[in-house]
Amino acid sequence: xxxxxxxxxxxxxxxxxxxxxxxxxxxxxxxxxxxxxxxxxxxxxxxxxxxxxxxxxxxxxxxxxxxxxxxxxxxxxxxxxxxxxxxxxxxxxxxxxxxxxxxxxxxxxxxxxxxxxxx
Amino acid sequence: xxxxxxxxxxxxxxxxxxxxxxxxxxxxxxxxxxxxxxxxxxxxxxxxxxxxxxxxxxxxxxxxxxxxxxxxxxxxxxxxxxxxxxxxxxxxxxxxxxxxxxxxxxx
Numbered sequence: 001x002x003x004x005x006x007x008x009x010x011x012x013x014x015x016x017x018x019x020x021x022x023x024x025x026x027x028x029x030x031x032x033x034x035x036x037x038x039x040x041x042x043x044x045x046x047x048x049x050x051x052x053x054x055x056x057x058x059x060x061x062x063x064x065x066x067x068x069x070x071x072x073x074x075x076x077x078x079x080x081x082x083x084x085x086x087x088x089x090x091x092x093x094x095x096x097x098x099x100x101x102x103x104x105x106x107x108x109x110x111x112x113x114x115x116x117x118x119x
Numbered sequence: 120x121x122x123x124x125x126x127x128x129x130x131x132x133x134x135x136x137x138x139x140x141x142x143x144x145x146x147x148x149x150x151x152x153x154x155x156x157x158x159x160x161x162x163x164x165x166x167x168x169x170x171x172x173x174x175x176x177x178x179x180x181x182x183x184x185x186x187x188x189x190x191x192x193x194x195x196x197x198x199x200x201x202x203x204x205x206x207x208x209x210x211x212x213x214x215x216x217x218x219x220x221x222x223x224x225x226x
Contacts, residue, residue, distance in 0.1 A: 035214075045155075045163065045206055045217040061214045062120075095162055103169060104210035105153035109162035 022096030
């Protein structure tokens with residue numbers, strides 16, 4: 001059974017750094033793109049970026065380029081989303097998702113990680 | 120960038136109603152469109168991909184159609200479990216944009 005398990009909720013202060021994770025199981029982690037998707041409180045879904053764990057090729061939506069870093073460690077089947085300096089506007093739920101076999105839709109989703117940034 | 124526009128933003132319907140949600144792309148995306156259902160506090164769930172292919176395990180009352188720039192998601196007979204928010208997503212280009220969502224509410 002394919003599963004994506006994300007790290008737990010985080011409460012941080014503005015300016016702090018953070019790295020959240022998404023661990024895949026039940027499939028060959030290296031072979032499928034992983035997306036990160038943001039959902040701000042009461043709002044819709046936004047694509048942030050993607051990574052191919054096999055070679056760590058990563059892509060970013062223009063809105064998120066330079067704001068976050070996406071990485072992966074295929075040896076432990078885990079993808080990461082990282083901030084070097086959080087802002088209050090980063091408060092959101094962050095989902096990871098795995099692409100389908102035959103297209104870049106998201107076939108499997110993690111449960112989401114709530115990140116709260118508040119002074 | 121390809122923009123996705125859903126309509127309506129909110130839809131009030133009763134159990135048993137036939138419901139249709141529309142998604143329009145700012146340029147042709149062939150059939151590279153997915154539909155997701157999201158319930159409060161939960162991750163989205165894939166319903167349909169490649170515009171009309173039903174994901175295994177998804178009830179057959181859900182169907183998708185369209186190609187190019189105009190797409191529809193239809194629920195043939197709305198059930199209590201279907202009250203949720205629905206999103207379309209194009210994947211013609213990488214990092215596919217989502218529509219803004221359609222919330223299906225109880226009438």
